[in-house]
Amino acid sequence: MLKKNGFNIRISVQIFFFVLIGLIAVNHTLAETGGGIPFLSNASLHSLCPFGGVVTLYQFFSLGTFVKQIHASSVVLMILIMMLAILFGPVFCGWVCPLGSVQEWFGKIGKKILKRKFNHIIPKKLDSALRYIRYGVLVWVVYMTSISGYLIFSELDPYRSLYNFWSSEASLIGIGVLVITLLLSLIIERPWCKYLCPYGALLGITNFFRIFKISRNSKTCTQCKICDNNCPMNIEVSKTEKVLNHQCISCYKCTSEELCPVPDTVITKSISFSRKKEVDENKLEREVE
């Protein structure tokens, strides 16, 4: 794999959030017993989960209250993450979400073992179909939470288990889902994100209208397919001018800044800029003719 420089800012951000949420979760447990880390929040995991903001919306607008265990902070985070997604796509998935990060790190082990077969195990047709399951999960979770008024998904949620496995709050089913997710991560990159994550499903939709899009310059592209082979979500970047795929997690691995060997070929640019540039290029071509 081509490495352009040693420091990967995305991995640093992932580690930062992984450690931060982990410390807060530990602090929450310590606070229950009277201890705690000074100057660090001891908020519950639920209160820091932006997806909690999504599932509580119906109750908030219909009854003016939050679903049990959800607080205003979840709604604030949901709005902030949605702002980021409208700007840059689901950067929450690729840069912030600790569950996504830990799957990615397990995937690195799988890649060393399986080499080229890693992340290419499931037949393409089946894989494409499976990727729509997460929309079903999204609809089910939102509907069931809305009619029941409690976090029906919480027991299954591997994110909750990741930061609660040491406490009585973790459920056996949740830990089971987490273990299966991590084991699958050894053969498929980010299996939870690809097939089941309801929040990823919601954020993925922003890929169609995000302001800063990932674009490929077909004139300079050499079709080396490094972008395709390294996309964790198996998106064929080399076959598109703009990445308008609902599965993109905005990890930017495909860009010229990271893996694309040709400068300024796969880049992230705003819509207005790309339109203006297209107009300018067309104008230049006409002038040359």
Place this chain on the structure above:
Amino acid sequence: MKINKTFIAISIFVIVFGGIVVSNLLNLWSTEASKEPAMYADGDVKGTYNPDDIRGSYTFERVADLFSIDEEVLLEAFGLPEDTDLSIFKTKNLEEMYESYQYEIGNGSVKVFVALYNNLPIELGDDYLLTEAVDLILEHNEMLTEEQKEYLENHKVDAVSSSHPIESEEKNIVNGNTTFKEVLNMDITEEQIEEIINSSMPPTNQSVRDYCTQNGLPFSVIKNALNSLMD
């Protein structure tokens, strides 16, 4: 405009942490439920905190502070060791502490104790108190009605004789957080709920407590009526 990963990383930090700071300044950021109980809306006690709204997540320190009761009194009333840290011990922790008791000593007991100790109105349901708590109430509140005295007499639990396991294995209990959906899941029908609340079925995602608060119904009475259906 072309952007790079450093720009995105900075944007993540600015938007996430900047957003939290701004929402905090606007008093929109909250990671826990309000620790302020509702107040009585009318009568002589209008504007006073209503003990019926004490939540299981309140610490004893908070209860002592809100209702001006000495911490030593609470320690004695609920049989807590003297070295108990009341700043972290929550009223719901009583349920674990007394889980082997025949009668439930929990958040409901704290509500009744606080109300009767301070002579505040409360709908008496089926909550039990330790003998020590009853003695403290009788000693402190000389305004108790005969009905309240009778209730205390019938709902006091002796610490020693009651400490044997409850026969039923895992009992469904309606508490302050229970939603109507959860009540339905406890094999109580819509008709039974409608009969108890004397109204049509509320939204299933609403908690029983919120419904009672909104409709001026005594939560403790509704809760006990629902719980009695599960006996």
